Amino acid sequence: MKKLLAYFFVVINIGLMQSQTYKSYVVKGDSCYNIKNYKASVGFYEKAFKIEHKVSSDLYNAACSAAQNHDDKKAFKWLDLSIDNGFENIAHIKIDRDLESLRSKKEWQKTIDKLQKKMDSMSVNYDKPLQAELLAIYTEDQQVRHKYMKVYKEKGAGAKEVDSVGNIMLEKDSLNLIKVMKILDERGWVGKDVVGAQANQTLFLVIQHSDLKYQQKYMPMMRDAVKKGNAKASSLALLEDRVALREDRKQIYGSQISMIPGSKAFVLPLEDPDNVDKRRAEVGLGPIADYVRKWNIVWNVEEYKKELPELEKISNQKKAK
Template sequence: MKLKITILLLFVCSLTYGQTYKSLIAEADKFYQSKDYKKAVDMFKAAFKIEQKSAGNIYNASCAASLLGDKNLAFEWLNSALRNGWVNVRHLKADSDLNSLHEDDRWNNLVIEMQKELDKKEANYDKPLQAKLLAIYDDDQLIRQQFITAQKEFGYDSKKVDSLGTIMMLKDSINLMKVTEILDKYGWLGVDKIGGQANQTLFLVIQHSDLKTQQKYLPMMREAVKTNKASASSLALLEDRVALEEGKRQIYGSQIGYDEDTEKSFVLPLQDPENVDKRRMKVGLEPMSVYVKGWDITWDAKRYKKELPALEKRLKGQK
């Protein structure tokens, strides 16, 4: 049995009583990924009846509305995202999901207003350092998008995937040198100095590095979380990846494996599965039942605990 770890990125027919905001957002994202934009929009609408505070979720909803062809709703949600703090003009302009809005008179006004808010927010940023990290972010994410697309289109063992994998490793090594130079000189820079996306770049590049490098910078990221310079949820992903590489069980259940024989995904070895949601909640992660839906996994902690020894035995046999 061939088991592979999924690379993580760094995206309902009827509404039943008791569905939570997070579960509805997860359903919306799932429909978006399958290009069922009508259902995605319906799920976003249902979620926003509960709350409409997350700028990222509102922005994603506007993308679904744009792809559906509902320009009025797309602009309504984009303006709501702006009011809730979304000021990533760079991403806004480059996002092909919003191409249908570019000829509308409201588009230029939105861009101008968002740029004004961004300029206020970035007044004290280290702009050269931010620009450098944003370029690294694009480099890191683009090759991964191409790699995952090729996996789906040509299969995991295809020559195309192998070729892109080689390119990805080369880019990762170059980006790692750039990021570690920054970390060694400045420490873990917070959002207040370089902005959210550039700050996330530090984590992404370390997350994609070798175990020795991860182990070196893990303590630095832990300290950065304590001073609000890094995300606790991002740290959780790094903690999980390091634990698995060290031959231990992951803590937060973030790392997903894939069985090529059965063509099914599964949660890699996890400690104390029955209490994982308590740990996830403390670092701002959604419940396992919601998280794993993206891989068509149904979470049952008791069943997982029972099957865990057999899973670990199979994984050990692959090494």
């Protein structure tokens, strides 16, 4: 019996080590992607996928790095595996700028057709007109944001082009909000069983991008939807953080980042930083250190607590402008 127990402990420990190694490679792959070192990013993803290749979001992100590295073969292979392992976001894949170089390749249409066939088989009982409406809203919401970020990176804050695209974004947000409010008021927070996962996520995106009064109005509805399985707890967490800061409270999950021009990026005022990862895990969010790395922030909770008064001062100055 002792030998048997020892065997099980060895197996468990090996499994934990592999899981941790896989995660570390994925984190490194993401980090290299963020600094546009796509070759290194692909290398780390390759190492991760030798351990396992079952997480659709990791496979999709790897495909984006491969496409940016002009490695079409790996990009299509990982997109294919991503679809096999649950990727469903057909609206996003069609507009993702990272995959732009793949769209002229013959394999592209095969990939889209495979995903569309999967979505069609899943959506037999969906409300098709409502799904189509929400997917169209999703595409419009994300396209203008991709354009805004591209111009922002190229021209910098304060440029006329940035302000111009920003105004277009605000106009589209207002129009999309009217459509989504009508759906919410008439149908409630429709779940993915009615419109599919991506169309369902559109409801959150539009409310997340709306003014505070609308966020306050629909947040209770979203909380109820989470309890019923009709919305994601992780998305609700992002909305709760944004509302908290707008109400001059500290955020709970650390999802909101300041990007003040001329200043380093930082996590906006956060309640109880010591236990943020515990709260994030409860709603399905990963460690804050992994999350903030996208903004080249190195998370150190003790340093953050020391800097928090100054960060709050900068945050308040930003609000006053």
